[in-house]
Amino acid sequence: MMKYRSISLILLPLLIFGCEKIQLGQEISVKKPTLVIAPTTKLQISNTETAHVIGYDKCPEQSENMFMGEPSMKLLLNGCINLGKEAQEVRVTWRVNGIDFIEVWKVDRQGGAVSFIRPNGFQVREPFKQ
Numbered sequence: 778m779m780k781y782r783s784i785s786l787i788l789l790p791l792l793i794f795g796c797e798k799i800q801l802g803q804e805i806s807v808k809k810p811t812l813v814i815a816p817t818t819k820l821q822i823s824n825t826e827t828a829h830v831i832g833y834d835k836c837p838e839q840s841e842n843m844f845m846g847e848p849s850m851k852l853l854l855n856g857c858i859n860l861g862k863e864a865q866e867v868r869v870t871w872r873v874n875g876i877d878f879i880e881v882w883k884v885d886r887q888g889g890a891v892s893f894i895r896p897n898g899f900q901v902r903e904p905f906k907q
Contacts, residue, residue: 810893813837816856820871820893820901827904828871828878832858860884860891867893 813836817829836857856868864884871878882893882901893901 808883811837811858814858814860818858819904821904822871822873822895823897824898826873829874830858830869830871831856832870833868834859 813829814832815836816831819827820830822828822830833855833904834857835855858869860867866881866883868879868881871880880896882895885892885894885900895901
């Protein structure tokens with residue numbers, strides 16, 4: 778009987794600690810990252826032109842969530858393009874030859890891929906490698 782009591786006293790704290798660990802693990806929720814394009818990201822806006830693009834959304838606090846863009850510009854608080862699941866269109870400003878243009882681009886989702894379609898039908902993408 779004394780042998781079983783000793784084993785019970787040794788195992789009891791381990792069992793209680795294990796239950797607390799499981800309960801804490803269930804309370805922690807993991808947020809899925811949102812795709813964000815940083816301000817001044819250079820994109821191909823036609824077959825012959827590239828432009829630096831700025832959005833109108835708040836930028837995340839952590840710059841490692843940024844996609845593309847110049848590293849120094851990732852610290853801006855606004856000017857991002859947020860591609861959350863609900864985004865169907867994004868408003869952007871882009872600059873070519875010192876002239877700013879404002880457009881609303883359609884957000885096209887095909888499986889896991891996300892792309893932009895300009896009002897003229899061009900699919901915006903990363904600049905061509907030269």
